[in-house]
Amino acid sequence: MRDFSDEELERYSRHIILEDVGIEGQDKIMDSKILIIGAGGLGSPVALYLAAAGVGEIGIVDGDVVDLSNLQRQVIHATKDIGVPKCESARAKMIAINPHIKVNTYKKFVDASNLLELVSGYDFIIDGTDNFSAKFLINDACVLANKPYSHGGILRFGGQTMTIKPNESACYACVFDRPPPKDAVPTCSSAGILGAIAGMLGTIQATEALKYIVGAGQPLYNSLLSFDAKTMNFRKINFKKNPKCRVCGGEGIKELKDYEAVVCESKI
Amino acid sequence: MNIKINGENREIEKEITITELLVLEKVKMPETVSVQVNDEFIDQDSYENTKIKDGDDINFLYFMGGGA
Numbered sequence: 001m002r003d004f005s006d007e008e009l010e011r012y013s014r015h016i017i018l019e020d021v022g023i024e025g026q027d028k029i030m031d032s033k034i035l036i037i038g039a040g041g042l043g044s045p046v047a048l049y050l051a052a053a054g055v056g057e058i059g060i061v062d063g064d065v066v067d068l069s070n071l072q073r074q075v076i077h078a079t080k081d082i083g084v085p086k087c088e089s090a091r092a093k094m095i096a097i098n099p100h101i102k103v104n105t106y107k108k109f110v111d112a113s114n115l116l117e118l119v120s121g122y123d124f125i126i127d128g129t130d131n132f133s134a135k136f137l138i139n140d141a142c143v144l145a146n147k148p149y150s151h152g153g154i155l156r157f158g159g160q161t162m163t164i165k166p167n168e169s170a171c172y173a174c175v176f177d178r179p180p181p182k183d184a185v186p187t188c189s190s191a192g193i194l195g196a197i198a199g200m201l202g203t204i205q206a207t208e209a210l211k212y213i214v215g216a217g218q219p220l221y222n223s224l225l226s227f228d229a230k231t232m233n234f235r236k237i238n239f240k241k242n243p244k245c246r247v248c249g250g251e252g253i254k255e256l257k258d259y260e261a262v263v264c265e266s267k268i
Numbered sequence: 269m270n271i272k273i274n275g276e277n278r279e280i281e282k283e284i285t286i287t288e289l290l291v292l293e294k295v296k297m298p299e300t301v302s303v304q305v306n307d308e309f310i311d312q313d314s315y316e317n318t319k320i321k322d323g324d325d326i327n328f329l330y331f332m333g334g335g336a
Contacts, residue, residue: 040336064336074336130336153332160332175309180300180331188334198335224329235275237327239307 001027008100012054025214026054030100032213035059035119037110037138038128039086041188041198042152042205044076046126049206051094055213057102058094059122062086063109073195110134112256115141124209125149128202130188132179133259139164139172141256143248148212150205150220155186157194159201160226163208166248169221170239173247179259197229269322286315295328302329 001024004012015021015029034055036043039062050058066074066081066089074086081089087105094103108114110129119125119141127138127149135151142149143166151172152161164171204225211217222241227234247253271278273293280292286305290298303310304327310318320326 038336042335070336128335130334132331132333135333135335152335154334155332158332160329175329176302176331177312181297184297184300185331185333188336193334226329226332237304237329239304239309242309 002030008054011098015053020216021214025216028213028215029210030054030056032124033057033059033122034124034126034209034213035061035122036126036128037061037118037134038130039074039076039090040064040070040128040130041073041154041193041195042202043090043126043128044074045199045202046128046206046209047076047090047094048097049203050209051098051101051103053206053210054098055101055209057104057122059104059106059118060087060090061106061108061110061118062090063107073193073198075199110137110141112137112258116145116256119145119147122147124212126205126209127151128205132185135172136179136259137256140247140253142166143171144253144256148219150208152201152205154193154197154201155188156191157197157229158227159197159204159229160224161201161204161208161220162224163212163220165219165221168241170241171245171248174242174245174249175224175239177246194229200227200229271320271323272325274327280320283319283321286310286318286320289320289326290315293328300331302331303327304329 012026015026016023032055036046039060064086066077066084066086076090076093085107087107091103091105125142125147146166148165150163208219212219223236223238225236243249295301306325
């Protein structure tokens with residue numbers, strides 16, 4: 001275990017006094033590497049909390065620049081950042097909170113050509129993307145690379161999340177099989193999202209990542225937590241790994257393929 | 269007969285298939301929901317042939333694709 005400086009002992013004191021984390025848990029957090037895909041509604045709170053927690057190395061993947069309409073919910077970005085790449089804007093806030101951490105920025109969108117290499121350098125992955133092609137691709141890459149990850153989805157007043165430990169717990173495709181037909185499911189840009197919902201779900205994802213790193217409690221394996229903030233009803237639906245799963249089941253997948261490409265192939 | 273849908277107790281008159289239940293529940297596009305009966309996911313191709321029985325615990329899991 002590392003020698004903590006006085007500054008670190010004070011900075012992380014509320015973790016260190018916490019039963020189930022302690023100095024060993026904080027040491028694990030500081031040794032960990034977490035990749036956040038998407039520096040938007042979900043990625044913002046995840047990045048802020050993981051930086052504050054002292055996660056040693058955090059990767060931020062986002063090919064976009066900050067837009068005025070992002071600021072209603074993407075709380076890591078400020079008005080002055082409009083036009084700045086999101087990964088750079090996020091990095092500046094994370095380093096301001098915690099100069100001890102290392103933040104790697106990737107100004108790109110994930111696809112089948114780059115995702116396996118991206119996830120390979122990290123211990124845990126956060127899905128903070130806003131479309132089904134990316135969500136299924138992240139699931140597939142994490143299953144292939146055997147990387148644990150947190151799935152998150154939000155819409156209007158609701159959210160859902162599950163944590164996946166490939167080959168041990170059910171994957172996203174065990175539950176949802178494949179992306180819905182294009183435009184069948186509304187998106188945040190077409191149907192809206194209450195800004196604070198991104199915070200509700202993103203902080204759950206950050207918590208799951210830290211639980212996994214520290215080894216505390218029970219991650220959301222084999223269960224989908226969903227909530228409706230209008231009634232504040234939270235539900236956990238339990239399931240098992242599907243032995244016939246297209247992605248992680250018997251045959252499973254052998255290589256990563258973009259989902260649009262898969263759709264095109266099936267048309268031929 | 270009595271069943272549970274998304275945790276709520278419901279009464280339906282007779283045995284029906286999942287396809288009929290989706291209509292009853294006003295789910296317009298079955299492709300946008302994943303159906304679980306007593307902890308098992310039902311393949312979309314089997315909706316027509318799968319009958320809902322008394323006491324079944326059914327969950328509709330809806331896609332949520334937002335994040336940014």
